[in-house]
Amino acid sequence: MLSMPSSDARSEASSTVLPASPNETGWQRQGKLWSNLKELCELLRIPTTTLLSDEELLFQHVQFKTGQxxxxxxxxxxxxxxxxxxxxxxxxxxEFGNEQVLSFPMKGDLFGVDGIHTKRHASEAVALSNCDLILLPFKKLTALGRTHAEFEHAMYSVMSRELVREQSMVSMLGALSAEARVARFLVSLSERYAEMGYSSKLFNLRMTRHEIGSYLGLTLETVSRTLSAFNEIGLISVDQRSIGIKDIEALKTLRRLPPSSSRAKQLAARKQKAAAANPSHIASA
Amino acid sequence: MLSMPSSDARSEASSTVLPASPNETGWQRQGKLWSNLKELCELLRIPTTTLLSDEELLFQHVQFKTGQxxxxxxxxxxxxxxxxxxxxxxxxxxEFGNEQVLSFPMKGDLFGVDGIHTKRHASEAVALSNCDLILLPFKKLTALGRTHAEFEHAMYSVMSRELVREQSMVSMLGALSAEARVARFLVSLSERYAEMGYSSKLFNLRMTRHEIGSYLGLTLETVSRTLSAFNEIGLISVDQRSIGIKDIEALKTLRRLPPSSSRAKQLAARKQKAAAANPSHIASA
DNA sequence: CGGAGCCTTGATACCGTTCAACTCAGGTGG
DNA sequence: CCACCTGAGTTGAACGGTATCAAGGCTCCG
Known part of the structure; x- marks a missing residue:
């Protein structure tokens, strides 16, 4: 069998434990201890054509606390x-101890893949909230792939998906302005929350401005300023960690904010039309 | 069996055909037509513990011309x-037709992985020189993985390696200055050439400044200026596509160039000491 | 209450982009 | 053969988007 991953007492009692937010009530104090293959595939959004649920293959769960x-x-x-x-x-x-955030895994996401190649993890994973994770012993997976063709394919598929995600990340960092990056980040968060069954219009950020900045290749000040600017022109509402999405379409197509000199007009026009549609002058190439 | 990939006559006679450079004399006009599994694993730098070379599993080659x-x-x-x-x-x-370069595959590199997830390619691959490629029909691969445990592991390993590479790319784009990016690019090229058996000290770039810039998240002008600056302080020599590596250590540790006002001194000191070692004042944090 | 993070906001500096002019090499056609 | 053209590369000048530095506010928690 496999040894439990070290719970790593280094950051034990940990800094700040977030208050349970409305979105997190679904988390159970002790959680389930085992999942079968079918539940796993559903979680990973893998099409499970032939049902192999009859198998009594179980995967263990582990709980982690914030900061671990x-x-x-x-x-x-x-x-x-x-x-x-x-x-x-x-x-x-x-090399100098600076953190570079690579991803923010949440329900249904797979991580740890970077360890396969060298047999050692190339990155570090930290819980931003209390977490319930499913362990997938790699040996078990490969064995499973050998007996179930479609499961093997699913493994490749999930890894391919991760790669495509990283590629679009590279593309974003290489080509987009700070505002466009923050806008896309909000959009993708909104969509992820929707997939998980939460509200896509109102949610709490689980990460600090610093972590968002690291993820997007920006400083925390730029992230903060950009959120404030979006708030100012009515694309979103911001209050600390709480984000309200007001105009998802504008966020999706935003490439660059108009100069601040014209923001006043923007706001005025916006207030008049209230919830009118499609602000075409924002989504300019 | 599988259908040949479209040779894509769209860019047929193609724009510029590069003159055969010294490094490319190894390329054979017609190339070999088939490789076996052992050759494939060696090419991919996969440890092939138990020899499965006895198998008469063959993989087809295809040739592409520059620009295809x-x-x-x-x-x-x-x-x-x-x-x-x-x-x-x-x-x-x-969305507006701008190219974002993701990678520069060369001997021993695998590509096409991004297509697994959606069954359609998420990116485009273009030959920068005449190429000889080995086709790996995905169906064949997965079948092989099911019969050969270690080969399955190798597949996962290669995909994991790609993912780690993309992650370090993200990290670079998010955190490093233009000069550091160009320096690292040169170092990695140098190392790749060495792996392939070419000179790590003198080689030709196969890509334009524009393509390098796109890859590194910079403009072509910045790439050009940075190469000129490296040349000026004696880290490299540049003449169009030809690059000579003079001080690989400085390139490896470079984070930021000293202000141009002090470059004259740099150059003078460097000329005096000629091929002396370790320019510690360059590799400052 | 006091302290520690986290966040916001302002002022300033600088890196990299943008725009532009020019050079260079290779290819084409008169 | 040379004139011409095109794409690549170099270099300069000016602008502007982000980073940096700094000050102050907010929230949570001891």
Whole structure:
């Protein structure tokens, strides 16, 4: 069998424990302890054509508290993780100890894949809230792939999806303005929340401005200023960690904000039309 | 069996055919037509513990000329590619037709993985020189993985490697200055050439300044200026596509260039010491 | 209450982009 | 053969988007 991942007492009692927000009430105090293959595939959004649910193959759950590390850089790899509930971040640490946030895994996301190649984790995963994770011992997975063709395909598919995600990330960092990056970040968060069954219009950020900035290749000040600017022209409402999405279409197509000199007009026009549609002058190429 | 990938006559006679450079003399006019599994694993730098070379499993080669597309965005996916010889680029095209370069595959590199997830290619691959590629029909691969446990592991490993590479790319784009990006690009190119058996000290770029810039999230002017600056302080020598590496250590550790006002001193000191070692004042944090 | 993070906002500096002019090499056609 | 053209590369000048530095506010918690 496999050894439990180190719960890593280094950050034990941990800094700040977030208050349970409305969105997190679905999290159960003790959670379930085992999931079968069918539940796993559903969580991963994998089409499970032929039902292999009859199998009594079970996958163990583990709970982590806010601030705990799931794995650290260099730690021997032997298992992948799927998020059953909760929010995390994965980070790279550069030669001078600076964090680079790579992703914010949440319900249904797979992580730990970077460890396969060198047999050691290339990144670190940290719980941003209390989490319930499903352990996928890698040996077990490969064995399963050998007996179930479609499951093998699913594994490749999920890894391919991760790769495409990273590629679009590279593309974004290489080409988009700060405002466009923040806008897209909000849109993707909104969509993820919708997928998970939460509100796509009103949610709480689970990460700090600093972490968002690191993820988007910006400073925390720029993130803060950009959110304020979006708030000012009515695209969103911001109050600390709480975000309200007001105009998702504008956020989706936004490339660059109009100069601040014309923002006043924007706001005025916006207030008149209230909830009118399609602000075409924002989505300019 | 599988259908040949479209040779894509769209860019047929193609714009500029590069003159055969010294580094490319190894490329054979017609190339070999088939490779076996052992050759494939060696090319991919996969440890092939138990020899399965006795198998008469053969993989077909295909040749592409400079400028031809190997696959385009949206094209149905059914095969992966391994570079046997030649140089390529993979690109994403954004909503307004702008190219975003994602990678520069060369000998031993795998590409096409992004197509697995949606069954359609998410990116486009273009030959930057005449190329000899090995076709890996995906169906064949998965079948092989089911019968050979270690080969299955190798597949996961290669995909994991790609993911880690993309992650370090994200990290670079998010955190490093223009100069550091160009320096690292040169270092990684140098190392790749060494792996392939070419000179790591003197080589030709296969891509334009524009393509390098796109890859690194910079403009072509910035790339050009940075190369000129490196040349000026003696880290490299540049003449169009030809690059000579003079001080690989400085390139590896470079984070930011000293202000141009002090470059004159730099250069003078450097000339005096000639090929002396370790320019510590360059590699400042 | 006091302290520690986190967040916001302002002023300023600077890196990289943008726009523009020019050079260079290779290819084509008169 | 040379004139011409085109795409690539270099270099300069000016602008502007973000980072940086700094001050102050908010919230939670001891």
């Amino acid at each position: 590390r799931i794995h650290t850089i260099g730690q021997p790899f032997d298992t992948l993780y799927v998020v059953h509930s909760g929010f995390l971040k994965t980070v790279l640490i550069d | 597309r190997i696959h385009t965005i949206g094209q149905p996916f059914d095969t992966l590619y391994v570079v046997h010889s030649g140089f390529l680029k993979t690109v994403l095209i954004d």
